Amino acid sequence: MAPNPRVVAAFTAMANLGIHESKVKPVLKKLLKLYDKNWQLIEEESYRALADAIFEEEENQDGVDDEEARTHEAPLRPLKRLRLRGQEGQSSRPMTMTSGGPSSGAFPLKTPKLEDGTVPEKTLKGPTVEPGATPTANKKMPPPFIFIKPKDEPVDELPDYEIIPISVILPEPSSGRDSLMGEAENQDGHDTVLSQCRDEDVEGEDILPSYNEEATSNVNVVLSSTREVKISVPLWRIIACYHIKSLTLIYEFGTDSNNNPQEHSLKIAQADDVAKEFETNGSPIFGVNKDSVMANGSVSVKSSSTVDAPHVPRTVHDVNDLTKGEERVKISWVNNTTNDFPPPFHYIPRNLVFRDAYVNISLSRIGNEDCCSACLGNCVLSSKPCSCTNKTGGEFAYTAQGLLKEEFLEECIAISRDPQNYFYCKACPLETSKNDDCLEPCKGHLKRKFIKECWSKCGCGKHCGNRVVQRGISCNLQVFLTSDGKGWGLRTLDDLPKGAFVCEFVGEILTAKELHDRNMKYPKNGKYTYPILLDADWGSGIVKDSEALCLYAASYGNAARFINHRCLDANLIEIPVEIEGPSHHYYHFAFFTSRKIAAQEELTWDYGINFDEHDEPVELFQCRCGSKFCRNIKRSNSEFNLSFMCNVQFVSLST
Numbered sequence: 001m002a003p004n005p006r007v008v009a010a011f012t013a014m015a016n017l018g019i020h021e022s023k024v025k026p027v028l029k030k031l032l033k034l035y036d037k038n039w040q041l042i043e044e045e046s047y048r049a050l051a052d053a054i055f056e057e058e059e060n061q062d063g064v065d066d067e068e069a070r071t072h073e074a075p076l077r078p079l080k081r082l083r084l085r086g087q088e089g090q091s092s093r094p095m096t097m098t099s100g101g102p103s104s105g106a107f108p109l110k111t112p113k114l115e116d117g118t119v120p121e122k123t124l125k126g127p128t129v130e131p132g133a134t135p136t137a138n139k140k141m142p143p144p145f146i147f148i149k150p151k152d153e154p155v156d157e158l159p160d161y162e163i164i165p166i167s168v169i170l171p172e173p174s175s176g177r178d179s180l181m182g183e184a185e186n187q188d189g190h191d192t193v194l195s196q197c198r199d200e201d202v203e204g205e206d207i208l209p210s211y212n213e214e215a216t217s218n219v220n221v222v223l224s225s226t227r228e229v230k231i232s233v234p235l236w237r238i239i240a241c242y243h244i245k246s247l248t249l250i251y252e253f254g255t256d257s258n259n260n261p262q263e264h265s266l267k268i269a270q271a272d273d274v275a276k277e278f279e280t281n282g283s284p285i286f287g288v289n290k291d292s293v294m295a296n297g298s299v300s301v302k303s304s305s306t307v308d309a310p311h312v313p314r315t316v317h318d319v320n321d322l323t324k325g326e327e328r329v330k331i332s333w334v335n336n337t338t339n340d341f342p343p344p345f346h347y348i349p350r351n352l353v354f355r356d357a358y359v360n361i362s363l364s365r366i367g368n369e370d371c372c373s374a375c376l377g378n379c380v381l382s383s384k385p386c387s388c389t390n391k392t393g394g395e396f397a398y399t400a401q402g403l404l405k406e407e408f409l410e411e412c413i414a415i416s417r418d419p420q421n422y423f424y425c426k427a428c429p430l431e432t433s434k435n436d437d438c439l440e441p442c443k444g445h446l447k448r449k450f451i452k453e454c455w456s457k458c459g460c461g462k463h464c465g466n467r468v469v470q471r472g473i474s475c476n477l478q479v480f481l482t483s484d485g486k487g488w489g490l491r492t493l494d495d496l497p498k499g500a501f502v503c504e505f506v507g508e509i510l511t512a513k514e515l516h517d518r519n520m521k522y523p524k525n526g527k528y529t530y531p532i533l534l535d536a537d538w539g540s541g542i543v544k545d546s547e548a549l550c551l552y553a554a555s556y557g558n559a560a561r562f563i564n565h566r567c568l569d570a571n572l573i574e575i576p577v578e579i580e581g582p583s584h585h586y587y588h589f590a591f592f593t594s595r596k597i598a599a600q601e602e603l604t605w606d607y608g609i610n611f612d613e614h615d616e617p618v619e620l621f622q623c624r625c626g627s628k629f630c631r632n633i634k635r636s637n638s639e640f641n642l643s644f645m646c647n648v649q650f651v652s653l654s655t
């Protein structure tokens with residue numbers, strides 16, 4: 001078995017302090033056991049906890065065997081000297097427990113004591129709030145409600161994390177309307193929601209929360225069969241989720257001696273600080289007595305907040321599945337670099353109309369020529385002609401294996417790279433959306449090849465090969481924090497062949513005007529995501545500029561909102577797909593692989609941004625796509641530059 005790199009790193013760090021591996025190993029084992037294998041605590045401050053524990057171990061042995069202690073007195077022990085000089089009389093512990101900085105451990109546990117390998121009583125008790133005491137907003141938050149019984153499992157192989165904070169965050173806008181109590185079980189019977197609170201009527205542009213509110217709320221507790229415990233409070237709530245393999249975690253807090261819920265005050269200075277609050281003070285901020293939760297299903301907690309943040313995160317993402325079970329596959333997220341969480345948004349698997357967008361999905365609008373009512377079974381395998389191919393020259397875009405046909409794909413790629421294929425509108429809604437008195441001429445919208453899939457009015461079956469995008473995501477994807485400064489990105493965990501459907505860009509459907517108004521009102525909202533203008537086929541005259549629709553995924557979206565941009569040679573290509581009707585006014589915006597993609601590769605698509613355009617309505621970023629065709633590189637060769645100027649404007653309709 002390959003040595004665990006974390007173990008190797010720990011040995012190396014200690015060797016640099018002159019401590020031999022034989023001394024490190026037993027202490028490291030104990031520490032891992034004590035910290036429940038949370039390496040983060042051990043690695044912080046250049047392995048300070050480990051070094052301190054080794055020295056403490058030695059000190060303990062001093063009285064037992066002076067001779068041996070002298071033998072092991074290493075010549076160079078800076079950490080020990082530091083501690084002995086500056087902190088004599090204090091217990092040894094990771095510095096980060098008090099530092100509160102960004103590098104603070106997520107689990108500011110009590111001082112590790114290594115005697116007998118057991119956890120001290122205090123560690124198991126958790127909160128310092130005395131029964132009946134009421135912490136105020138000015139007081140420091142209580143220490144973590146993390147009660148981890150050391151496990152009996154062998155730690156010889158020194159495995160990786162066993163406790164992972166999967167999400168914090170979620171101050172919600174609240175007007176007291178959002179508390180719904182009840183018992184529920186999800187469809188696959190995995191999660192038992194003991195009490196639940198939901199936001200029912202959050203509307204796009206009204207989603208920003210109000211502040212300085214106070215209300216009584218209910219604690220939200222979910223115990224899942226995947227050994228996950230989630231606790232939340234729905235008013236300026238903070239959800240704390242831990243993934244616990246051994247299920248020994250017990251939350252113990254929240255009731256006074258009469259079993260009445262305690263009142264808590266929470267002060268969060270800034271939205272971004274929610275995560276820090278979690279790191280610094282531990283979590284959950286609110287807890288419940290396990291037994292009382294089991295007995296009555298819910299506990300009432302009064303929470304109050306004073307929050308000045310202009311915008312606060314409002315959604316929790318499960319580390320195992322940020323789709324909340326909405327897709328056929330789970331989509332996990334990972335961050336191996338920082339303590340950041342993915343940006344908050346509501347995961348939706350299908351587009352949703354915000355308000356005014358005219359998306360008429362009705363059977364009466366699908367004529368006989370627009371569906372294949374005479375077909376049976378699988379149209380792609382049938383020798384009979386299928387009406388759904390009428391608009392694509394009698395040919396399906398898909399192979400029997402569900403991939404895009406090579407010729408179709410190559411044609412789509414060629415079209416997207418050829419400036420000849422642009423349509424120029426007279427009064428461009430894209431340009432006018434940038435600001436109210438924009439007189440810029442249209443810079444062109446790409447005409448594209450459509451795919452028409454069979455649908456409900458067709459005679460074929462659900463498993464017809466001409467139904468690919470409508471079945472949703474089927475490959476294993478993961479959201480991850482990129483290492484090259486692009487923020488979060490999306491990658492595949494499977495090898496993908498060329499022409500495979502990956503996902504659709506899903507978001508709110510807004511009219512261009514609604515999007516413009518929203519951008520004016522909340523100019524920062526466009527930071528994380530680029531809206532899509534559904535402008536394919538504008539050249540046909542079917543789609544009127546004034547009725548232009550946009551997809552916007554900042555607040556409501558799917559995994560596609562994490563796909564980063566790559567100039568020209570991206571591994572995904574976007575193709576418009578008609579599913580519910582023959583309209584090119586509203587269609588689906590689907591991503592397919594433009595080449596073979598290996599597992600773990602980041603997925604990218606060309607946003608079509610012109611980095612030289614200074615009035616781009618989106619917040620332009622410094623492109624870090626790494627492509628040799630990058631359009632954001634200052635070039636001396638103006639000819640080269642010009643050749644890419646044309647590939648613009650497919651997206652970018654936002655602030």
Ligand SMILES: C[S@@+](CC[C@H](N)C(=O)[O-])C[C@H]1O[C@@H](n2cnc3c(N)ncnc32)[C@H](O)[C@@H]1O
Pocket residue numbers: 343485486487488489527528529530561562563564565566619621622623624625
């Ligand atoms: C649709 S979002 C993609 C997900 C985003 N990275 C995140 O963390 O949520 C678009 C934003 O991602 C970042 N981004 C995307 N492609 C990039 C690139 N090639 N170079 C640098 N930043 C990029 C920019 O901040 C951009 O505004």
